[in-house]
Amino acid sequence: xxxxxxxxxxxxxxxxxxxxxxxxxxxxxxxxxxxxxxxxxxxxxxxxxxxxxxxxxxxxxxxxxxxxxxxxxxxxxxxxxxxxxxxxxxxxxxxxxxxxxxxxxxxxxxxxxxxxxxxxxxxxxxxxxxxxxxxxxxxxxxxxxxxxxxxxxxxxxxxxxxxxxxxxxxxxxxxxxxxxxxxxxxxxxxxxxxxxxxxxxxxxxxxxxxxxxxxxxxxxxxxxxxxxxxxxxxxxxxxxxxxxxxxxxxxxxxxxxxxxxxxxxxxxxxxxxxxxxxxxxxxxxxxxxxxxxxxxxxxxxxxxxxxxxxxxxxxxxxxxxxxxxxxxxxxxxxxxxxxxxxxxxxxxxxxxxxxxxxxxxxxxxxxxxxxxxxxxxxxxxxxxxxxxxxxxxxxxxxxxxxxxxxxxxxxxxxxxxxxxxxxxxxxxxxxxxxxxxxxxxxxxxxxxxxxxxxxxxxxxxxxxxxxxxxxxxxxxxxxxxxxxxxxxxxxxxxxxxxx
Numbered sequence: 001x002x003x004x005x006x007x008x009x010x011x012x013x014x015x016x017x018x019x020x021x022x023x024x025x026x027x028x029x030x031x032x033x034x035x036x037x038x039x040x041x042x043x044x045x046x047x048x049x050x051x052x053x054x055x056x057x058x059x060x061x062x063x064x065x066x067x068x069x070x071x072x073x074x075x076x077x078x079x080x081x082x083x084x085x086x087x088x089x090x091x092x093x094x095x096x097x098x099x100x101x102x103x104x105x106x107x108x109x110x111x112x113x114x115x116x117x118x119x120x121x122x123x124x125x126x127x128x129x130x131x132x133x134x135x136x137x138x139x140x141x142x143x144x145x146x147x148x149x150x151x152x153x154x155x156x157x158x159x160x161x162x163x164x165x166x167x168x169x170x171x172x173x174x175x176x177x178x179x180x181x182x183x184x185x186x187x188x189x190x191x192x193x194x195x196x197x198x199x200x201x202x203x204x205x206x207x208x209x210x211x212x213x214x215x216x217x218x219x220x221x222x223x224x225x226x227x228x229x230x231x232x233x234x235x236x237x238x239x240x241x242x243x244x245x246x247x248x249x250x251x252x253x254x255x256x257x258x259x260x261x262x263x264x265x266x267x268x269x270x271x272x273x274x275x276x277x278x279x280x281x282x283x284x285x286x287x288x289x290x291x292x293x294x295x296x297x298x299x300x301x302x303x304x305x306x307x308x309x310x311x312x313x314x315x316x317x318x319x320x321x322x323x324x325x326x327x328x329x330x331x332x333x334x335x336x337x338x339x340x341x342x343x344x345x346x347x348x349x350x351x352x353x354x355x356x357x358x359x360x361x362x363x364x365x366x367x368x369x370x371x372x373x374x375x376x377x378x379x380x381x382x383x384x385x386x387x388x389x390x391x392x393x394x395x396x397x398x399x400x401x402x403x404x405x406x407x408x409x410x411x412x413x414x415x416x417x418x419x420x421x422x423x424x425x426x427x428x429x430x431x432x433x434x435x436x437x438x439x440x441x442x443x444x445x446x447x448x449x450x451x452x453x454x455x456x457x458x459x460x461x462x463x464x465x466x467x468x469x470x471x472x473x474x475x476x477x478x479x480x481x482x483x484x485x486x487x488x489x490x491x492x493x494x495x496x497x498x499x
Contacts, residue, residue, distance in 0.1 A: 011061065013184050016097050016131070017045050018067035018090050019106035020083070020123060023144060025240040025314030026112050027469060028076035028461035029373045034085060037070040041093070045069050045106075050140075050173035054181070062181075067093035069106050073393070073413060074314040076112075076461070083113045087123060094130050102136045102180045103127060105155055106173070109145015110238035117243045117473075121150030128154040136183045140176025142166065144203055144238045147249040149194060152495050157183060157190045157253040160233040162217045164208045165443050179231060179253075190230055190253045191496035193264040197248035198478040198488050199275050200239040202464055204307060204440035204455060207281040212274040219270065223263040228256020234267055240314055240462050242473050261492045268490045275479050281441045282453040284464075287325045290454040294434050295331055301429050303450040306438045308460030309371070310415075313440060315462045316371030317413035318345045320378035322436045322458065323366070326405045332434070338404035339434040340427050342416035343394070345370065350411045353384045353398035360384050362400060366409060374460050380407060386425040399425045406432070417443040 024032055045051060045066035055064075068090045094103070105127065111119040128137065136156050141147075143161040152158075157179045161172045183190065208217045216234070223232035235249040250267045252260040282305065285293075294302040304322070311317035323341050331337040349364035356362045362384050368377035382402030389396050394410030401407075406427055408416070416437050422428055429435040429449055437446065442453055457464050467481055477485035 012063060013061060013101040014063045014065055014097070014099060015180070016065045016067055016094055016100045016103040017051070017106060018069055018094065020070045020086050020090070020111060021106065021108040022072040022078060023074035023108050023110040023142070023238060023314055024077050024112040025075070025461050026077055026242045027240050028314055028316060028371065030076040030316045030370045031114070032072055032075040032078045032082065034082045036072045036075060037086065038072070039068060039070045039086070041068050042066055050170050050177060053174045054177050065097035065100065067097060073415070074312055075413070076314065078111060078113045078119070080114050080116070083116070083119065087126065091126055091130060094127060098131065100131050100135045102138070102184050103131055104177055104180055105137050105139040107139065107141060109141040109147065109235065110241060112241050112243065118148045118150055118245055120145070121148045121154070124151050124154035136180060136189065138176050138180035138183070140173040143235050145235050146237050146241060146243065146245045146247065147194070147235050147251060148245040149493060152192050152194045152251060156496070157230060158192065158233050158251045159231045160235055162208065162220060164203055164206065164213070164236070165441060167444060188255060189496060190255060191257055191260055191494060193252045193260040194493045194495060195250045195264050195268045195490050197250065197268050197271055198475065198485070199248045199272065200237055200246055200466065200474065200478055201275070201278055201480070202239050202440070202466065203236060203313065204280055204464060205278045206236045207441050210281055212277045216271055216274055220267065223252065223267065226259050226263055228259035229254040229263055232263055232267060234271060239466055240469070242471050244473060244475050246474050247478065257494055261494060264492055265490050272488065280455050282455040284455040284457055287322060287456040287458050290456045291325060291329050291434070294452070294454060295329070295337055297452055299451050300431065300433060301449055301451040302434050303429070303442060303446060303453045304434060304436045305440055305442065305453070305455045306436050306458050307440050307455055308458035308463035309375070309438050310440050310460070310462050311413045311438055312415045313462040315438065315460045317343070317415070317438055318367050318370040319375035319460055320344050320367035321375060322456065323380065323405065323407050324378055326434070326436070327402060332405050333403040335404035337433040339406065339436065340422065340429060340432050341405065341407045341436045342422065343408035343410050343414055343438065345410050345413045347395070347411040349409045350396050350398045353400065353409070354387060354396065356384050358384050358387055364400065366407070370413070371461060386427070388425045391424070397425055399427065415439060418445050419449055
């Protein structure tokens with residue numbers, strides 16, 4: 001426990017904090033286990049930047065009682081044993097901190113657990129049973145969460161990101177904490193208006209950096225200032241989860257039932273009406289076409305997204321498909337043009353490179369291990385270009401160069417979002433014709449560095465051909481699986497007591 005510092009105390013508030021965060025694809029054969037999670041316990045949670053922002057207010061009327069927050073890189077479904085282990089410890093820690101006046105529920109919103117359809121709803125319901133009906137629970141979430149009625153029943157007030165890429169992630173989580181403090185300070189128990197929108201689109205087609213996503217999300221600010229509304233949140237949802245709760249969702253929180261239901265309906269209609277206008281943020285096409293077009297540009301720093309094996313969306317991150325396609329292109333195979341592939345995870349290949357040493361020839365096999373369903377092993381012969389030890393995410397890293405293609409091989413799955421991560425292995429996208437990254441839309445630093453960008457429609461557990469995915473359990477009809485479906489009625493469900 002830690003006490004705030006500064007202002008004169010009046011009533012004291014006891015506030016807990018915890019959750020489990022992961023975005024996990026039910027189409028991935030790679031399960032997520034305890035080893036994939038970074039776990040913060042107790043006062044370690046106070047180091048999080050959004051908590052620090054609130055602590056700087058200097059309030060001395062709050063006892064902070066952080067429990068546990070487990071966070072993982074996106075991946076496949078969480079094993080039932082892993083979820084139960086983390087859930088049990090979290091609940092034990094919450095129980096030890098009782099009684100609580102408030103609780104910050106720190107989750108992503110798209111966790112899939114083997115044998116369970118609604119992990120966040122299950123976790124929130126369990127926390128609510130512990131803390132009791134009087135405790136105010138607030139959540140600040142990723143806009144790619146799937147929001148169920150069970151979750152909205154258990155949590156008092158919501159907010160979610162309004163930017164994709166998520167440049168407002170810390171701002172949103174801080175806003176969620178401030179919503180909680182406002183409710184406690186003013187003695188408010190918010191109402192929630194929930195609407196399911198029957199649309200499941202990938203994040204790569206719903207970026208807020210371009211239209212119509214930019215306007216759809218910018219207009220949420222108009223709802224925020226309506227009297228009786230605290231927060232208007234719109235979730236795009238997470239499309240690679242074959243579950244009944246998978247869809248876009250609106251939750252408007254506030255004190256005026258008529259106001260929040262009206263705003264929720266308005267937001268839902270706006271998103272539905274825009275559904276046919278959402279497109280990819282970059283020029284998209286098959287991998288070979290993207291490589292050809294990039295080569296024709298005759299310029300450096302062209303980025304190509306390997307979207308189907310994107311580990312930040314739940315892909316395995318070890319498919320060698322783009323490596324194969326680049327080496328099948330004469331200009332890159334010969335070294336006339338150069339490329340970077342970031343990255344194809346393989347601990348055995350890294351070990352072989354370490355044994356050979358920089359500058360030595362090496363024969364390794366990459367791919368087909370983490371995702372043998374969508375990818376096959378690829379024999380890569382080349383020269384060890386670079387070695388880098390103990391990356392915080394990727395572990396030991398090697399680079400193998402064959403022709404003009406430099407393949408970054410981390411020991412563990414690793415997304416590449418920052419230029420310094422390339423420089424760590426003596427590579428710089430500005431010096432190479434093409435840089436392939438396993439990602440969807442480019443993160444801000446890469447977007448700024450790119451002279452041009454393409455999105456390759458590649459195979460994998462999170463591929464972009466949504467209607468082709470083997471959905472069996474999502475609620476139908478839903479767009480784009482059912483493109484000719486009639487307009488929905490947008491029935492609003494109201495949660496919370498109006499007494």
